[in-house]
Amino acid sequence: METIRNYLMTMFAALPNTPEVRKAMDELWQMMEDKYTELIEEGRTENEAIGTVIAEFGNLDELAETLGIRDYVPPAARNTAGEESAEETGAEDLAADPAGDGTGSQADTETPPAEEAAPADGNRASAASGNRASAAGSRRTALANWGQTALERRRRLFSERRRRLFGRMDRKAAGQDQSADRNGRQNAGWDDWQETGRNSRYEGDYGRGGAAARGRQLYTVSADEAQEYLNAAWLAAYMRAMAIFLFIVASAGPIMFEYVGGIWELAGFVFFFLCVAAGVALMIIAGSLVKPFKHLRRRKSCLDYAAARHVEYMMESIRTSTLAQKTIGIVLCILSVLPLAAVDILGLGSHFSEHVGISMLLFLAGIGVMMILLSVWRNGACRRLLKLGDRNTIGGSSTRTQRETGYVRPDVEAVMSVYWETVTAIYLAWSFLTFQWGTSWLIWPLAGIVKKVIDRRYGRRDD
């Protein structure tokens, strides 16, 4: 039973995380489970039952239309189970690793030879030759070609995807923007089309009405790309949190050394500028870390089935640590006033101890803020991924299309694109001209309310 479940999961792993896919998987699972149960009741062995169920599963290509993925069934998810799998020996092997490269008689005869069409690199080419070998007939040869472990094959698949990811970034760096890419693709020759087409993209026909009508391309994020994003985003989170800590602590320098006076005062300022400079540098590096993943935010994306599970798992795995970070952070922020209060209450109110108290406050508050931000940002990275394709941010759930942000009227769109910049300008101008800093901050909550109203009135809605 577990084998069948794994088989089905792997088949669907690279498909987008949508309700259609989810439903198809559930239904197919029902049928397979029923069939398996009955075969066992009829007295077949487990191996026989598994073999039969997998052999009679069919071909995922048939579902392409149903799942809204007409143009794209990824090689990894293509059915590898031909008649061979009916054999007991073959069944286990296949089921254990259906992520194979479309080997198997059925894949050879019934599906277009995608592998042969565009063998992008050595791996592809070897997979293709593996295909030809099995097409040549010998099952033994085919099985021998599968000699690698599932892990190895998966790693190969991942490294290839990674290569594609970076290839994509290079293209981007070369200044080809998305629309040009898309338009150009039509003329770019079949091979290129197929390469990009299989590259986890396809014409998205997702969601009801609006999204589909606008005909935007849907980009599916694979599990390894999601992991790469998380790695980058978490590292960036550490760096940014550190930078904020440095910014807060920076002012402790002048405060401490001001008391000592003389040449030490200079040391205080050196400390201040060093901290700020280091903080700025960290900020810039952090920004460049996540920059390659800008396309996730800029275009319509959706996690694939495996990626959604993976991110959900990652989020769960950091749950305790982020909770601890947040708690410690808040406690430290509250405790940070203690040194100052102690100085005050114990009557140590000398000039020196007050300076020490303030410095310690900054230090503790700095660590506290750093930890709070860290927990928020690490979780935020997971949420951002899960939010792709779903407005409700339910981890790993089947998803609707990503919410379109934007406005129905172009003039409103133009104004709103610089909304916060305008508000900032007004705030600064008002404050500096009138010096009413005490009241001018009210512009911020006011601006927030105004934006909500405009969003409600002119915001684009999907349904």
Place this chain on the structure above:
Amino acid sequence: MSGISSDVIRGYNDTMILYLLLDRPSYGYEISKMIRSLSDGKYIIKETTLYSAFTRMEKNGLIESFSQLAENGKRRTYYRITDEGRACYRDKCEEWLLTREVISKFIVPQGRRSLPERDTAG
């Protein structure tokens, strides 16, 4: 599946499913089981074929799906035929009778191969 090419029979999957739903609602595995037994094991429908037929027919309003607890306590998706589906089934039957009539004119039992006399004088 031996003998029948899936390309040929594809057009008649809908007919078979509609026929099996005429009397009472049913679910995926039961339908595939009945197809197998009614065809004496000569045609085994694949799960993916069945599911894509279900979704396509539901989209076209020939069948409806509903969820119900099965006797073993699990939730299962059942399908029931609609009036449109019944009408479609009748059409399909007529279509098949016609098809059979036409095709059978070209089918000769093995061992006896006799072409009708053709007028070559033209």
